[in-house]
Amino acid sequence: MIRGLYTAAAGMTAQQKNIDVISNNIANVNTNGFKQDRAEFQDLMYQSLNYTAGATSANTSNPTGIDTGLGVRVSGIQKNFLQGNLKETGNTYDVAIQGNGFFQITTPAGEIAYTRNGAFKLDSEGTIVDGQGFALEPEIVVPDDLVKISIAQDGTISGENATTGEISELGQITLVNFINPSGLAPQGDSLYLATEVSGDPIESTPGLDGIGTIRQGMIEGSNVQLVTEMVDLITAQRGYEANSKSINTTDSMLQTVNALKR
Numbered sequence: 208m209i210r211g212l213y214t215a216a217a218g219m220t221a222q223q224k225n226i227d228v229i230s231n232n233i234a235n236v237n238t239n240g241f242k243q244d245r246a247e248f249q250d251l252m253y254q255s256l257n258y259t260a261g262a263t264s265a266n267t268s269n270p271t272g273i274d275t276g277l278g279v280r281v282s283g284i285q286k287n288f289l290q291g292n293l294k295e296t297g298n299t300y301d302v303a304i305q306g307n308g309f310f311q312i313t314t315p316a317g318e319i320a321y322t323r324n325g326a327f328k329l330d331s332e333g334t335i336v337d338g339q340g341f342a343l344e345p346e347i348v349v350p351d352d353l354v355k356i357s358i359a360q361d362g363t364i365s366g367e368n369a370t371t372g373e374i375s376e377l378g379q380i381t382l383v384n385f386i387n388p389s390g391l392a393p394q395g396d397s398l399y400l401a402t403e404v405s406g407d408p409i410e411s412t413p414g415l416d417g418i419g420t421i422r423q424g425m426i427e428g429s430n431v432q433l434v435t436e437m438v439d440l441i442t443a444q445r446g447y448e449a450n451s452k453s454i455n456t457t458d459s460m461l462q463t464v465n466a467l468k469r
Contacts (some may be wrong), residue, residue: 210254210275211457217278218450221248224281225443232431233440240324240397241429242286243436249282288388291323291430293422299356300327300335303427306419308382311344311408312337312398319344321383321408324397326426339396347378358423362413382418383408 225246235241256273293303302325304310309321320341327343330336333351335343349356353366353375362380367373385391390405401408411418 209461210277212454214276214278215450215453215457217251217280218453219447221246221279221281222443222447222450226440226447228284229436229440229443232436233433236429236431236433236436238324238397238429239326240291240322240427241431242288242291242323243429243431245285245287246281247283247285248279250279251277253277286389286391286393287430289430291428293425294428295425297424298326299424300329301325301424301426302327302358302380303422303425304382304413304419305422308384308411308413308418309388309399309408311381311383311410312341313344313346314341314398318400319408320394320398320400321391322397322399323427343380345378345381347380349377350375353377358421360414360420360422362421380413380421381410382413382421383410384416384418385409 225248228244228246232243253274253276256275290306293305304323304325309323310325312320312322314320322337324337326338327335328338329349330340330342333349335347335349337343347364349364349366352369354369355367356364357366358364358380362382364377364380365374366377368375385401385408386406387404390402391399392402392405393399409416414420
């Protein structure tokens with residue numbers, strides 16, 4: 208019965224982590240470029256009270272064995288990189304990726320981070336930056352004498368001179384992809400860093416090598432499905448409550464055993 212207490216406690220801990228993950232998904236249902244997390248579980252080691260195929264007589268063996276599980280643990284948090292819905296904003300520097308790929312962002316520490324959030328803006332120097340003021344990589348500067356800024360599907364940025372009407376090409380947004388995007392390390396602010404398990408970034412022109420294309424004046428929303436998250440939340444809550452009930456039941460049985468001594 209003591210084993211039951213620890214097993215149920217492990218179940219409660221795992222379901223609490225599951226609720227934490229689901230709560231974060233729900234909190235970010237309106238976060239641009241956010242990708243849903245999913246908790247994955249594994250059963251813990253088993254205690255073998257009678258090994259499978261153990262002898263039951265001189266000529267027979269146990270066909271199943273007696274193996275008691277010792278609970279569950281969270282084995283990982285899986286990112287779901289399915290595309291979110293594209294929302295039209297009409298803002299010149301809002302860009303969305305239609306398909307695979309990530310934008311590259313240079314952090315103040317000099318690292319290259321990656322994001323699906325294309326809500327870009329201009330800073331005081333005319334540099335295209337994200338919402339934190341971190342520059343887009345490769346860096347692109349928009350002169351103040353250009354109007355009608357256009358971003359093509361292949362990432363080429365051009366603008367028209369307000370005086371002469373001449374079209375100038377300012378640069379090109381490149382995208383990167385990874386062999387294992389789920390291995391990226393989330394840093395908050397919709398940014399990810401590459402890790403050993405994600406593989407090295409594979410840079411390419413939008414629309415080539417399996418990379419998605421650029422959509423100007425649009426933004427990618429969160430891929431969280433609120434109805435699904437609510438169902439998962441209820442399921443996790445019921446699992447937590449059931450494990451709690453197991454602890455109460457085991458405790459009552461132990462009280463009954465202790466009362467037998469009197």
